[in-house]
Amino acid sequence: MKVYFCGSIRGGRDDVHVYRRIVHALQSYGTVLTEHVSSAELSDRGENNAASGDQAIHNRDLDWLRQSDVVVAEVTQPSLGVGYELGRAVDMKKKIFCLFRPSSGRILSAMIRGATDVKNFVVRDYSEDEVEKVLEQFFCSLKN
């Protein structure tokens, strides 16, 4: 199974420790195409500060998105890139699982929570200590 993981980069790296934990858990279900999103070495400058590098990042990520079987997004830290990826993934009819931590005090965008359709677009509120369990439940549900 190929998993596309989305997490904030230029939107802010406050949650990178959570992304690390999610990617580690996801690797027990398949190949994570976007492992770099969880790298502690990647700052909020992104992979490449030169504007010319952005098109390469965009095109590579869209290729990976097309190849993926499932999209998992940590959406607590607002990110334009993650929102864009999710919109494109909906258009590609991907299975999408969004994870949000209410303990952040934030209120998730209506354009994400409101996209829930139970079958292909699931938004799950969770706390960090239950992340592995929540992912296990999601991947089990894919088998049914």
Ligand SMILES: O=c1[nH]c(=O)n([C@H]2C[C@H](O)[C@@H](COP(=O)(O)O)O2)cc1CO
């Ligand atoms: O350097 C990058 N590499 C990269 O793969 N992305 C993708 C993957 C992330 O899920 C998402 C983050 O978007 P943003 O940088 O707007 O927070 O975009 C985004 C950037 C920088 O925008």
